[in-house]
Each structure stands twice: as structure tokens, then as C-alpha cells.
Amino acid sequence: xxxxxxxxxxxxxxxxxxxxxxxxxxxxxxxxxxxxxxxxxxxxxxxxxxxxxxxxxxxxxxxxxxxxxxxxxxxxxxxxxxxxxxxxxxxxxxxxxxxxxxxxxxxxxxxxxxxxxxxxxxxxxxxxxxxxxxxxxxxxxxxxxxxxxxxxxxxxxxxxxxxxxxxxxxxxxxxxxxxxxxxxxxxxxxxxxxxxxxxxxxxxxxxxxxxxxxxxxxxxxxxxxxxxxxxxxxxxxxxxxxxxxxxxxxxxxxxxxxxxxxxxxxxxxxxxxxxxxxxxxxxxxxxxxxxxxxxxxxxxxxxxxxxxxxxxxxxxxxxxxxxxxxxxxxxxxxxxxxxxxxxxxxxxxxxxxxxxxxxxxxxxxxxxxxxxxxxxxxxxxxxxxxxxxxxxxxxxxxxxxxxxxxxxxxxxxxxxxxxxxxxxxxxxxxxxxxxxxxxxxxxxxxxxxxxxxxxxxxxxxxxxxxxxxxxxxxxxxxxxxxxxxxxxxxxxxxxxxxxxxxxxxxxxxxxxxxxxxxxxxxxxxxxxxxxxxxxxxxxxxxxxxxxxxxxxxxxxxxxxxxxxxxxxxxxxxxxxxxxxxxxxxxxxxxxxxxxxxxxxxxxxxxxxxxxxxxxxxxxxxxxxxxxxxxxxxxxxxxxxxxxxxxxxxxxxxxxxxxxxxxxxxxxxxxxxxxxxxxxxxxxxxxxxxxxxxxxxxxxxxxxxxxxxxxxxxxxxxxxxxxxxxxxxxxxxxxxxxxxxxxxxxxxxxxxxxxxxxxxxxxxxxxxxxxxxxxxxxxxxxxxxxxxxxxxxxxxxxxxxxxxxxxxxxxxxxxxxxxxxxxxxxxxxxxxxxxxxxxxxxxxxxxxxx
Numbered sequence: 001x002x003x004x005x006x007x008x009x010x011x012x013x014x015x016x017x018x019x020x021x022x023x024x025x026x027x028x029x030x031x032x033x034x035x036x037x038x039x040x041x042x043x044x045x046x047x048x049x050x051x052x053x054x055x056x057x058x059x060x061x062x063x064x065x066x067x068x069x070x071x072x073x074x075x076x077x078x079x080x081x082x083x084x085x086x087x088x089x090x091x092x093x094x095x096x097x098x099x100x101x102x103x104x105x106x107x108x109x110x111x112x113x114x115x116x117x118x119x120x121x122x123x124x125x126x127x128x129x130x131x132x133x134x135x136x137x138x139x140x141x142x143x144x145x146x147x148x149x150x151x152x153x154x155x156x157x158x159x160x161x162x163x164x165x166x167x168x169x170x171x172x173x174x175x176x177x178x179x180x181x182x183x184x185x186x187x188x189x190x191x192x193x194x195x196x197x198x199x200x201x202x203x204x205x206x207x208x209x210x211x212x213x214x215x216x217x218x219x220x221x222x223x224x225x226x227x228x229x230x231x232x233x234x235x236x237x238x239x240x241x242x243x244x245x246x247x248x249x250x251x252x253x254x255x256x257x258x259x260x261x262x263x264x265x266x267x268x269x270x271x272x273x274x275x276x277x278x279x280x281x282x283x284x285x286x287x288x289x290x291x292x293x294x295x296x297x298x299x300x301x302x303x304x305x306x307x308x309x310x311x312x313x314x315x316x317x318x319x320x321x322x323x324x325x326x327x328x329x330x331x332x333x334x335x336x337x338x339x340x341x342x343x344x345x346x347x348x349x350x351x352x353x354x355x356x357x358x359x360x361x362x363x364x365x366x367x368x369x370x371x372x373x374x375x376x377x378x379x380x381x382x383x384x385x386x387x388x389x390x391x392x393x394x395x396x397x398x399x400x401x402x403x404x405x406x407x408x409x410x411x412x413x414x415x416x417x418x419x420x421x422x423x424x425x426x427x428x429x430x431x432x433x434x435x436x437x438x439x440x441x442x443x444x445x446x447x448x449x450x451x452x453x454x455x456x457x458x459x460x461x462x463x464x465x466x467x468x469x470x471x472x473x474x475x476x477x478x479x480x481x482x483x484x485x486x487x488x489x490x491x492x493x494x495x496x497x498x499x500x501x502x503x504x505x506x507x508x509x510x511x512x513x514x515x516x517x518x519x520x521x522x523x524x525x526x527x528x529x530x531x532x533x534x535x536x537x538x539x540x541x542x543x544x545x546x547x548x549x550x551x552x553x554x555x556x557x558x559x560x561x562x563x564x565x566x567x568x569x570x571x572x573x574x575x576x577x578x579x580x581x582x583x584x585x586x587x588x589x590x591x592x593x594x595x596x597x598x599x600x601x602x603x604x605x606x607x608x609x610x611x612x613x614x615x616x617x618x619x620x621x622x623x624x625x626x627x628x629x630x631x632x633x634x635x636x637x638x639x640x641x642x643x644x645x646x647x648x649x650x651x652x653x654x655x656x657x658x659x660x661x662x663x664x665x666x667x668x669x670x671x672x673x674x675x676x677x678x679x680x681x682x683x684x685x686x687x688x689x690x691x692x693x694x695x696x697x698x699x700x701x702x703x704x705x706x707x708x709x710x711x712x713x714x715x716x717x718x719x720x721x722x723x724x725x726x727x728x729x730x731x732x733x734x735x736x737x738x739x740x741x742x743x744x745x746x747x748x749x750x751x752x753x754x755x756x757x758x759x760x761x762x763x764x765x766x767x768x769x770x771x772x773x774x775x776x777x778x779x780x781x782x783x784x785x786x787x788x789x790x791x792x793x794x795x796x797x798x799x800x801x802x803x804x805x806x807x808x809x810x811x812x813x814x815x816x817x818x819x820x821x822x823x824x825x826x827x828x829x830x831x832x833x834x835x836x837x838x839x840x841x842x843x844x845x846x847x848x849x
Contacts (some may be wrong), residue, residue: 007053007278009073010115018051027113032056035071040121041106043069050133050177054202059126067103072202074107074118076538087122089204092167098160100180100199101125127197130183134196135176141495145263147249149193150230151283153181154253155276156196157226161219162272164204170213173203174222213713220260223275227257228399236493239486244292247485251396252282257536258395259316270313292439295375298367301393304618309684310677315354316395324367325618327359330597330607334360335649339588340552342562346570347592348796350670353565354393356592357532360563361391362436365443375444382446387561388524390436391532391824392428392539400424401542405494410544412498418548418576418739419506424491426510426548429531430460431484433514438477446524453477458770459517460484463504508551515560530561537567539772546571554581568772593777595669597750597794601663608662611669612676622684627676630683630691631658641736641745650737656696664700666777666796675703707798717769720827724766725775725799727823727830731813733801734831748811751793754784755817763824770824775799784814817848 005014006029013024020029021250033047035056043060050057055072090102106121134153137143145153148570157179164171171178184190212283213219216292218619231250239247256278262268270278288783293301303328305319306312318326333356337343345353358364365385400406437456441448457480464483487503493501504510507688515529533553538546550573553562564570570589573581583589600725609624616623634657647653655661663673679699683689711721732748739746757768770776779792792812815823823830 005053006051006135007055007076009055009112009117012075014053014503027115031112036110038110040069040071040108040110043067043123045069052177052200052202053436057200066128068100068124068126070124070200070202072120072122074120076390076414077120089164089169089201090124093160093163093169093201096160096163098156098196098198100127100197101673106598114208119278124199127180127182127199131180131197133177134179134181134226137181138176138233143233145194145230145234147234147246147283150234150253150804152192153194153196154230154279154653155194156194157198158223158272158275158279160196160198161223162276164198165207165219165272165775168207170205170207171198171203171219171222172205172213172217174198174202174219174226174668175222176226179226211831218713219272220270223272224260225402226259227253227279228402231257232399232403232489232492235489239489242485242489244711249282253279254396254399255316256282258393258398259314262314270522280487292363292435295368295378295443295445299373302368302370304615306615307617307621308677308681309612309615309622310673310680313350313673313677315358315394315670318355318358320363320813323355323358323364324369326611326614327355327364327653328607328610328614330610331592331597331599331603333590334389336590337563340558340561341585342564342584342587344570344589345563345565345586345592346568346589346596346771346778347596348668348777349567350644350668351592351594352669356536357389357391357563357565360387360389360530361532362388362440363391365389366440366443377764378445379447383523385527386695387528388518389530389532390429391534391565392425392430392432393534394425394537396536397425397428398540400492400494401540401545403492405491405497405541406545408497409500414576416500416502417544419502420491420497421499421545421548422508422510422629423506424488425533426505426507426552427484427488427491429511430463430505430514431481433479433518434460434484438481447520452521452523455520456517457481459513463507463513464509465503508555511552511560511562528561530563530608531564533564535566536564536571537772538571538768539567541545541571543572544576547574547576550575550581551579554586568768568770568774569778591780593794594779596665597669597777597779604665605659605662608665608669609674612673613675626684626689627680628658630680630689630843631656631661631676631696632693633657633691634660639743639745641739641747642742644736645739645742645745650733654693654697655700656693661696664797666774666794666798668774668796668798671707671798675700678703704798711773711775714769714773717766720766721769721773721775724770724823724827724830725796727827728775728795729800731831732795735811746811748813749795749797750779751795751813751815751820752782752784753791753793753815753817753820754786754788756789757817759817759821759824763821766824818844 005016006018007014008022008029009031010027011022011025013022015021015023015029018030021027022029031188032051035058036045036047040060042062046059046066048056049059049068053623054076055070057070058070060067060069087102087105090099093099094101101124103123103125106123107118108121109116109118111117151811153419161171161174176201178198180199182195182197184192184195231253235242235250245506256270257276259268260270260275298321301319301321304322306322312318315323333352337345345356347353366378366382369381372378372381406417406420409420434456437448440446441450441453457477461480461483464480464487486507511531515531518524518529536546553564555571573587581587600606612627613624634640637657637659644650644653661675662672664675679691679696683691706724708725711725712718714721735746735748740838758764767776771778774796777794777796779794782790782792784790
């Protein structure tokens with residue numbers, strides 16, 4: 001979204017009112033007319049193009065041609081750069097067709113309202129021929145982009161970013177007013193209809209190695225929003241005409257956007273140049289077919305899509321066939337979530353939550369497996385399955401919440417806003433049910449009749465309609481699919497939120513109604529019906545939407561099975577009526593990180609080996625034995641703590657070897673696969689392909705530093721998260737270095753908090769952030785030696801400088817509740833660095849920064 005505040009031209013004050021007055025000096029904020037009366041060098045000032053926080057952009061012309069001129073008061077700029085940095089950054093990135101060309105700077109003094117003001121004027125090419133900001137295009141109801149238009153605009157934005165990033169620059173303010181869209185003229189002989197131009201480099205920042213971008217101003221976050229918004233615009237403009245391939249196209253774009261929105265660099269998998277290729281592939285790969293392919297297409301896709309056995313660790317981006325081919329359940333996750341009540345699946349990022357839910361969905365289960373050569377073979381297997389699952393990902397449908405239509409409803413009519421939130425998610429489940437059964441019938445993968453489809457479409461039609469008579473006339477399957485498509489598009493682009501009228505899809509019994517209809521079919525009568533809601537997380541959904549939707553999930557009959565995944569410790573389960581849903585009564589929580597820590601090292605290693613073996617077997621490149629040969633083993637794998645203590649200096653400790661690297665895992669499997677990929681990439685099939693131990697050590701430490709540094713960019717809590725992780729890591733290191741017996745090093749992998757009283761609201765917020773970003777991993781409860789209840793909290797190994805630990809993992813840090821709360825509120829109290837403290841990692845401050 002665009003900047004809401006406007007800086008004063010005369011002082012350091014500001015105002016959120018464009019036509020208001022400065023909160024410091026009282027001068028008017030809007031001085032556009034006065035600017036147009038100025039004389040600047042040989043330029044004639046014609047009109048105002050735009051207004052940002054720092055200055056104004058005007059259309060000007062010299063004797064020959066028009067230009068754009070940005071006028072910024074010097075007092076708004078850093079004194080040591082006097083504004084030249086923006087010019088330098090532009091020159092460094094030029095020429096590039098997706099970046100506005102810089103012409104020249106002008107330093108001068110102007111008089112506005114009888115006050116002399118020193119200004120910097122930056123002159124750029126004027127983007128003519130009807131160019132408007134992306135925000136204006138998105139607000140224009142006449143803007144009806146084709147799929148190619150969407151690809152061209154997004155590719156242009158990503159290409160401009162790729163140039164900036166190749167020059168080690170963040171744009172850092174890429175909102176939709178800083179992206180110009182220029183309609184291409186027929187005589188230009190270009191293949192695009194629209195060309196994107198990045199403008200306003202005033203906030204650009206140098207990239208610092210190891211330091212991620214800047215929270216909600218991140219280039220990746222903004223690019224994600226542009227992808228989501230243009231996807232929604234395409235769907236809205238194509239309402240009533242969407243084909244399955246169009247749906248597949250926008251779904252693929254939303255998956256890319258979801259991945260870009262992940263602030264963790266390791267899991268993002270994309271650089272801007274790769275985004276360009278991914279966006280273009282989304283168009284090329286969906287010219288035919290859709291998310292539910294034919295059986296013949298599925299047979300052609302029996303091979304995994306990965307080119308490298310350790311590539312693509314984010315389950316969001318895995319191709320549909322990859323899920324069935326790569327999923328392994330060595331720790332018994334499926335058995336743990338087979339409950340009659342709703343199940344919340346949580347755990348650290350990268351632990352396999354999305355992989356698990358995608359595997360459980362019928363979209364994955366119905367894909368042919370090895371030895372299944374006909375639809376009848378798949379149908380025979382599916383007949384024996386006890387459940388049928390329908391998955392919806394919040395990450396892919398978050399667009400209306402980014403666009404904030406619900407907020408206007410919330411301000412004026414909260415019950416109506418709650419209806420909107422429920423209806424939007426319920427509509428996606430209803431659509432998923434209809435298209436899944438249609439696909440199963442068309443491909444002869446299940447014994448589904450036309451009458452079955454008619455009955456299901458009739459149920460959905462009734463949910464779509466306020467008038468039951470209308471519903472009965474609209475039970476034709478294709479018509480109902482079309483209507484629910486249009487309804488989703490309408491909700492995604494509410495031009496007037498106050499005109500919203502809820503359908504019965506806003507009721508809290510919609511999933512029950514759908515399950516009841518599904519169970520009435522002969523093929524599914526004996527099956528459990530599971531609704532799988534992926535990424536039901538506060539980071540993706542506002543708390544208001546979660547509270548509105550909780551009653552849909554948590555007050556159901558036993559005919560409906562609910563599986564929810566969420567980051568960290570999950571969302572708060574209360575609703576807008578103030579009802580609180582309790583774990584163990586209305587919902588069961590399964591923490592995949594806790595499952596990991598509850599098993600011994602040998603079981604965890606076997607689990608890891610199974611996952612890696614599947615990747616090697618399916619890609620046909622390398623093998624687990626070859627990887628072990630490439631990395632070898634650490635000589636001190638049996639007692640790493642003793643190795644640390646016996647080193648001449650803590651900084652001489654080296655981290656390498658297959659088992660040692662695997663032991664860095666705290667349930668966050670995908671991160672360790674990515675680390676192994678960073679170390680072993682390009683080594684497959686080469687003679688003498690051992691990776692030098694020093695290189696393994698350096699790569700591991702750099703990887704760890706990036707993980708820790710990424711905490712700093714987290715909005716609001718970033719510095720405290722970093723300080724908490726740093727403090728815990730140093731405290732654990734100190735326990736090891738102070739060990740009196742090298743044979744039994746004092747290694748403490750977890751915290752045990754004694755006390756049953758709840759944390760204060762502020763402390764709980766901090767704890768939730770620690771869980772959400774996997775600094776701490778909940779590990780269940782127990783009792784202290786005094787018989788009091790305790791909570792186990794595991795420390796993510798990557799954040800501890802002595803992270804491998806020895807296999808016993810018996811030690812813990814005992815805290816009383818008030819001590820733990822003090823740590824949460826002020827992480828600086830966890831550990832104070834002595835002046836004589838030696839770093840564990842040579843050349844790296846504390847092994848952490």
C-alpha cells in the first residue's frame with residue numbers, strides 16, 4: 001500500500017492529511033500550486049505527477065521534450081549524502097527498460113510562501129503515453145489484463161528488481177505507487193501490451209551480506225503483494241469466462257507469491273531473476289491442462305520434478321506428483337493426527353506440515369503410484385482408503401485480507417465482517433469439493449455417478465443462495481461451479497464492501513453440510529471426510545478473521561475430520577463471542593518438533609535417511625551413500641562437547657560430516673536439506689568428490705549466521721527475537737565451556753519452566769513470536785522434582801553455537817515462571833558477556849552475529 005503520511009516541505013514535521021497542515025510548523029502540506037509557479041533552470045513546470053513522503057514529482061519540459069522532476073527539500077535528506085545516493089543508485093542500475101532513466105541532478109534554493117528552502121531536483125525520463133501507477137491501474141474497473149499482460153507486468157517488476165539486486169541494492173519502498181505501468185504503442189514493435197517501470201529510488205539501501213531485507217518494506221513482500229493483486233484483478237476481469245487452465249495459472253502465481261512472502265531466505269528459493277522465469281513458466285505450463293490433470297498426463301508425470309536431489313525444500317513449490325513420490329512418515333505423523341476431534345498440526349518452519357497435509361489430500365492420493373498402470377488400479381486402492389481429504393491453503397487465498405476489504409466492514413459492521421471471513425474460506429472448500437469429485441468421475445478414479453455430482457452441486461447451490469427456490473433451479477454442475485467461481489472473484493474485489501450481502505456459505509455449519517452430502521454417496525459412505533486447512537496462521541490471516549472462522553472448525557459433529565496446520569504454537573482459539581476452545585477438549589495439538597525431540601538420535605537419523613533416500617531414488621542422481629562419502633564423518637561425532645572443551649581455542653572448533661550436519665535438525669528438516677545442498681551441490685558423479693572439511697565448516701557457519709540474522713528483519717519483534725536467540729546461544733555455550741569434566745560436558749538443549757500461572761499478555765506475545773519463528777520449539781509438559789507442572793521448551797540447534805550436542809541430550813535449564821517471563825520481556829537479562837569471553841567460532845563474534 002502507498003505511504004499514508006506526507007512530509008512537510010518546510011520542516012521535519014508531517015501530516016496524514018494531504019490537504020492538512022504540518023504537525024510542527026503549521027504550514028500547509030499541499031504546496032503543489034506554489035511549486036508550479038517556480039522557475040528551475042531551463043525547465044518549464046507543467047503539472048503535478050505524484051506526491052510521496054519526502055517530495056513532489058512534476059511533469060516538466062525543456063525546449064525539446066518532457067521530463068519528470070522530483071523536488072525534495074534538502075532538510076529531508078541525510079546530510080552526509082545530500083541526496084546524491086538516489087542519483088548514484090539510478091545510474092548504477094541504468095540502462096534497463098524496467099527502470100526509469102536518470103538524467104541529471106540540480107541543487108538550488110527556492111522560495112515557497114516567502115520562505116527560502118534548499119532543494120534537490122532530480123530529472124528523469126518522462127514516462128508518457130498514458131503511464132499510470134500500478135495502484136491506479138488496479139483501481140480502474142476497466143483494466144482487464146489477459147494472462148500474458150499479468151505475466152508481462154510482473155516480469156517487468158521482477159526484472160527491474162533483479163537489476164537492483166545485482167547491484168547490491170534494495171529498493172525498500174516498492175509499493176504500487178512506485179511502479180509505473182506504461183501502455184506500449186503499436187509502432188514500438190514490442191511483444192508486450194504493458195511495460196512496468198520502477199521509480200523513486202529515494203529509499204534504496206545497500207545490501208549488507210548476511211543481513212536480510214527490511215520486514216514489511218521488503219522487496220520480496222511487495223513483489224508478493226503485486227503478484228496476489230494482479231492475480232485477483234485477472235480473475236475479476238475474467239469472471240464468467242474462467243477455464244480450468246486459468247484457475248491453474250492464478251493458483252501457480254499465488255504459490256510463487258506465498259513463497260516470496262516467507263521472510264526466511266532459506267525457504268524462499270527465489271531471486272528476482274528466478275521469479276521472472278517462474279512467472280513465465282506459470283503461463284507456459286498452464287496453456288493446457290490444470291491442477292487436476294488427466295490420467296495420461298499423470299502417467300507422464302510419474303517422475304519427480306526435481307533436477308537435483310537436494311533442491312527445492314519448500315513443500316509449497318513442489319509439483320503435485322512430487323508429494324506422493326517424496327513423502328515419508330518415519331516418525332508416525334499420520335497415526336498421531338487420526339483423531340475424532342479437530343487436530344492442530346504445529347512445529348518449526350520446514351518440519352513438514354504442508355508436506356503432510358498435501359499428502360493427505362485426495363489430489364495427491366489419487367495420483368498413480370508405481371505399478372498402477374490404469375485408472376482401475378488407482379480406483380481399487382482408493383476404495384480401500386479410510387478417508388478422503390480436501391485441502392485449502394490460506395497462503396494461496398490471502399489476497400482479500402491483503403486488499404483489506406474486510407477492514408471497512410469491521411469498522412462499521414463487525415457481524416457482517418465475520419460473515420465475509422467465513423464465507424470466503426468456506427467458498428474455497430466448496431469449490432474444492434466440487435472440482436475434486438468432477439475430476440474423480442471424469443478420470444474414472446472412483447465410482448462417482450452423474451447423480452452424485454448433481455446432488456453435491458445442489459447442496460453447494462443452496463449454500464450459495466439466499467433464496468431456496470433459486471437454489472433448486474441452479475443445481476446444474478457447470479452452472480454451480482461458474483457461480484461459486486464468480487462469488488470468489490466478487491469477494492476478492494469488493495469495490496464497495498458495504499454492499500456485501502452474505503450467502504449461506506457464511507454459516508458456521510458449512511463444512512458439516514458438505515461432509516454430510518459427501519457421506520451420502522455410496523463410494524464415500526464408509527470413509528472419513530477430512531477438511532485440511534493449511535497455514536491457518538496469524539502471519540497470514542488477521543486475528544479478526546481467525547476468530548470469525550474458529551467456530552466453523554471447532555464446533556462440528558464427528559462426521560467431519562478437521563486437520564489444521566499453523567506456524568509456531570498455532571493461533572489463539574477464541575471467537576468473536578469470547579468463547580475459548582480448549583486443547584484436549586475441542587482440539588488436539590500435535591507438535592511435529594516435539595515428536596522429533598521425543599525420539600532418540602538413531603530414530604531421527606533413520607527418519608532423515610528415509611527422506612534423503614527418496615530424493616535420490618526419484619531424481620536418479622547420486623545416492624545416500626555417495627552423500628555420506630562426499631561429507632565423510634566427524635572424528636568426534638560421539639562426544640562433540642568433549643571435542644569443544646579439548647580444543648586449544650573455542651574458535652578452532654570445526655563443524656562438518658554427514659551425521660553431525662543432520663544433528664543440527666530440530667525438526668526443521670527442510671533447512672538441513674538446504675544446508676546439505678549448499679555444501680554438496682555440483683559434486684554428484686565427480687571423481688574424488690569429497691568436500692573439504694574447512695569448506696563444510698565455513699558454509700555451515702554462514703548458513704547459521706543467515707538464519708539468525710533473518711530474525712532481525714521480523715516486524716516489531718525482530719531485535720528482541722535476535723537478542724533472545726543470541727542470549728540463549730551464549731548461555732548454552734557458557735555451560736559447555738564451564739564444564740568441569742570434559743568426558744561429560746554440560747550440554748543443555750532445553751528449558752524447563754516450572755509453574756502453572758499464565759504469562760502476562762506482553763510475555764505471551766513474545767513467546768508466540770519465539771515459537772512462530774522457531775527460536776524455541778514447544779516440547780510438551782511434565783513435572784519437576786517438587787511435583788509442580790513444567791513446560792519443556794527446546795532450543796533450535798542452529799541458534800546455539802554448540803548446536804550439535806552429544807546424543808544423550810539430558811541436561812536442561814531450570815527456570816521458575818517469573819524468571820522465564822523476565823527473559824521474555826527483556827532478553828538482555830539472559831546472558832551478559834564477560835570482557836574475557838572468547839568466541840566459539842574463530843573470526844565470528846560470539847559465533848552468532
